[in-house]
Amino acid sequence: MSSPSRIVVAGATGFLGRPLVRALAAAGAAVTVLTRRPGVHLDPPVQTTAWTPDGTVGPWAAAIDGADLVVNLAGEPLAARRWSAAQKTRLVESRVLATRSIAGAIRAARRPPRVLINSSGIGYYGSAGDEVLTEESPAGDDFIAHLAAAWEAEAAGAASRRTRVVCARTSLVVAGDGGALAPMLLPFRLGLGGPVGSGRQYWSWIHRDDWTAMIAWAASNEHVDGPLNVTAPQPVTSRAFTSALARALHRPAIVPAPAFALRLALGEMADALLLSGQRAVPAKALRFGFRFRYEQLRDAFEGIFG
Numbered sequence: 001m002s003s004p005s006r007i008v009v010a011g012a013t014g015f016l017g018r019p020l021v022r023a024l025a026a027a028g029a030a031v032t033v034l035t036r037r038p039g040v041h042l043d044p045p046v047q048t049t050a051w052t053p054d055g056t057v058g059p060w061a062a063a064i065d066g067a068d069l070v071v072n073l074a075g076e077p078l079a080a081r082r083w084s085a086a087q088k089t090r091l092v093e094s095r096v097l098a099t100r101s102i103a104g105a106i107r108a109a110r111r112p113p114r115v116l117i118n119s120s121g122i123g124y125y126g127s128a129g130d131e132v133l134t135e136e137s138p139a140g141d142d143f144i145a146h147l148a149a150a151w152e153a154e155a156a157g158a159a160s161r162r163t164r165v166v167c168a169r170t171s172l173v174v175a176g177d178g179g180a181l182a183p184m185l186l187p188f189r190l191g192l193g194g195p196v197g198s199g200r201q202y203w204s205w206i207h208r209d210d211w212t213a214m215i216a217w218a219a220s221n222e223h224v225d226g227p228l229n230v231t232a233p234q235p236v237t238s239r240a241f242t243s244a245l246a247r248a249l250h251r252p253a254i255v256p257a258p259a260f261a262l263r264l265a266l267g268e269m270a271d272a273l274l275l276s277g278q279r280a281v282p283a284k285a286l287r288f289g290f291r292f293r294y295e296q297l298r299d300a301f302e303g304i305f306g
Contacts, residue, residue: 008063010034010053010098011073011119012042015178016170016211020071021046023212032063034074053098061105067113069219070106072155074098075119078144083269092147095119099154106158113163115219118155120167122204122229124148127276130202134283135169135227144272152227164225166218171204171231171280173211176304184245187255193246194255197262199239201277204231207294207303214282217290229282233295238277241297248301 005028012021012033025031025044033042034051042048051060053074064070076094081087099118106112125133126140139149152167159165172180187193206214211230218224236244246253262270282290294300 005029005068006032006066007069007071008032008034008067008113009071009073010051010102011075013037013040014073014077015175016173016208017073018042019208020073020212020215023216027216032067034060034063051101053094053101055097055100055104057101057104057108061108064102064105064113065109066111068115070102070113070116071215071219072099072102072116072118075151078121079269079273082267083143083272088143092150095147095151096154099151100157103154103158106163107160112158112160115164115166116155116158117166117168117215117218118152118158120148120152120155120169120227122169122171122231122278122280123272124152124169124227125278125280127201127271128278130200130279133229133278133280135229136283142272143268159225164222166224167227168215168218168230169227169280170211171206171229171235171278173208174205174300174304175208179208181245181304184242185249188242188245188249188251188253191251192255193242193251194253194257195242196238196257197259197275199237199242199256201238201275202235202279203238203241203277204229204235204280205241205297205300206230206232207300209303210292210294213293214285214290217285221288223288224284228284229280230285231280231282232292232297232300233282233286234297235279235281236297238274244297244301248298248305 007029031046038050123144126145
């Protein structure tokens with residue numbers, strides 16, 4: 001991206017959005033945040049615009065007209081609550097409708113953004129065992145896979161000669177202040193952590209600093225479009241993941257979390273988010289020269305807990 005840039009971010013108040021906004025602002029970009037809570041406090045302070053992500057285009061779309069980059073991270077967190085039928089509907093609508101609104105605003109803009117980076121996930125591939133998954137791998141056939149495919153289809157509606165669309169298929173993101181590690185830290189620190197289910201399922205992961213850097217890199221690299229696996233190059237089994245976390249915290253990892261107990265506690269979410277996995281690799285990022293700071297999980301945990 002040329003500097004300074006005008007950037008619009010939706011979903012900027014969460015675990016990924018806040019550090020991304022900080023990084024973009026620190027790089028000199030003029031950042032506008034689309035938010036349903038106009039009084040939200042962001043650090044550093046940036047311009048906010050109230051929006052209603054209901055699938056329609058409203059007055060907020062003026063923020064997109066003339067922007068260089070739009071980043072859409074909006075969506076109900078997958079693990080916010082147990083997956084009832086109503087919650088599944090919220091998960092789908094919060095992603096599909098928000099993306100439909102943004103794509104509509106881009107199509108209607110006199111000066112559409114050069115790039116839309118739209119969030120997605122490696123759940124797109126479904127449960128694929130130990131198969132190595134690149135951006136060319138087909139979609140899976142479970143709830144999360146269908147959700148990701150519908151999400152990406154809405155984003156694709158913004159693509160044109162003037163707007164490049166990247167669907168950022170994000171893996172498990174690790175950092176010390178939230179995200180996937182948050183519910184794991186207390187039991188591990190108490191010596192109550194251990195293998196999840198069989199321990200053989202693959203968990204692809206990425207350090208949040210690399211996630212933020214890859215989003216900025218994808219925005220500026222004109223060769224990158226369509227799906228992009230936002231994940232570190234070395235996925236690990238869940239047993240290796242929990243063992244590495246225990247070592248980083250100087251605690252044992254001997255108390256298993258059996259599949260039946262997880263299913264009892266979490267229902268369908270347990271299979272989708274914990275007991276199955278994807279061995280996804282960042283084929284495009286490696287091909288086009290992205291340089292990771294944390295390629296190995298032990299180095300990522302050392303950076304977080306060292």
